[in-house]
Amino acid sequence: MKNFLILLFLLLLSIGCNTNPKIEPEQDSVETNTPCDKTGLTLQILGSGGPAAGDVRASTGYLVWFNGRPVVMIDAGGGTYLRLQQAGVHIRDIKFLGISHFHPDHASELPALLWSDIFSSRPTPLNVSGPEGQGSDGIKGFLSAINDMAAPIDAFTRINAIEVFPQKDSITTVYKDELLEVIAIGVNHANKPTLAYKVTIDHKSIVFGADQTLDSPDFVNFVKGSDLLVLHLAISEEADKPFTNLHAKPGKVGTVAEESGIQRVVLSHLMKLDATDKRANQFSLYDINTTVRLVGSKFNGTIIVAEDLACISL
Ligand SMILES: [Zn+2]
Known part of the structure; x- marks a missing residue:
């Protein structure tokens, strides 16, 4: 028997009351200045779409709040520049920005964010990490290209660029200070160097699974002990190559969430x-109700379907 929230979700579907499924939290469609409970650790969705959302969603981006402060941003896909403003945040207020990989739906607005940041009086450099290796120029190459070809972001004085080699069988500590720890592991996303991040603040952790096929054996261990897991649900169970070389099908998403022991997963x-x-x-939003139900057939915890600007408290 699935949990109560899954049953409630199915009931709502059956009576036609919910054409835009959200299991938790209850959240109206996109709005500005979304109220967030910022007293503790909170995840805010900046972009819940991919490269072809077609559903008034920004591409991928996430914001982590702690005690009213925006501390961490993960990914900077198209639209996140605007969503960050709608969340009431300026890039200068963020301590750490992690890029999972350099596909444009995850990194294309990094230039815009850094360009806007030069108009701020930043007291300390912004920590920016990204993957290197396998033919990738990495985060330093990406920033250098912006600096040289597009806009003088003064990359290496205002920015602390952190190259991370995406090892799939061991964990890399990316950043650590008295408040925040960020670690990463490499995951399979075709041949693109890609990082999943775990962000820990005040003894609570959020894992950002990134784009991946979820067949990297060490990823489940990486997630274990965390409080919230963000997984990407790009494709449907009908998907075929080349998309299955890039993303996991819904059944696999549910299976990995269950194996990881996580209680709540954000799709x-x-x-x-x-x-x-x-x-x-072949894509998740074609029949999102069925797609989410397939995840729930393998996962006994709570499923949260992401909406732009929605907040999830830990
Ligand atoms: Zn993507």
């Missing part, structure tokens, strides 16, 4: 193609 990076596209049924 994000939702994708939708135009309905006339013959590949449309």
Whole structure:
């Protein structure tokens, strides 16, 4: 028997009351200045879409609040520049920005954010991390290209660039201070160097699973002991190559969430193609109700379907 929230979700579907499924928290559609409980550790979704959301979603981005302060941003996909302002946050207030990989739906607004930051009086450099290796120029190369070709972001004085080699069988400590610890592990996303991050503040942890096929054996161990897991639900159970080389199907998403022992999972990076596209049924938003139900068939915890600007308290 699935948990009560899953049953409630299915009931709502059956009576046609919920065309935009959200299991927890109850959250209206996108709005500005979304109220967040910022007294403790809170995850705010900046972008819940992928490269082809088609559903008024920004591409991928997440914000971690602690006691009213925006501390960490993970990924900076298209639209997150605006979503950050809608969340009432300026990039200068963020301590750490982690890029999972350099596909544009995760990194394309990094130039815009850093360009806006030069107009601020930043007291300390922004810590920015990203993967290197396997033909990638890495975060330093990415920042250098912005600096040289697009905008003088003065990358290496205002920014502390942290290169992370995406090892899949061992954990890398990316950043650590008295408040915050960020660790990372490499995951499989076709041949693209990609990092999953774990952010720990005040003894609570959020794992950002990143784009991946969820077949890296050490990822489940990486998640264990965490309080919240963000997994990307880009494709449907009908998906085929090349998309299955990049993302996990819903059943696999639910299985990995269950194996990790996590109690709550956030499903994000939702994708939708135009309905006339013959590949449309291969993506999660084509029939999101069925897609989420397939995750829930393998996972006994609480499922939260991400919406832009929604907040999830830990
Ligand atoms: Zn992506």
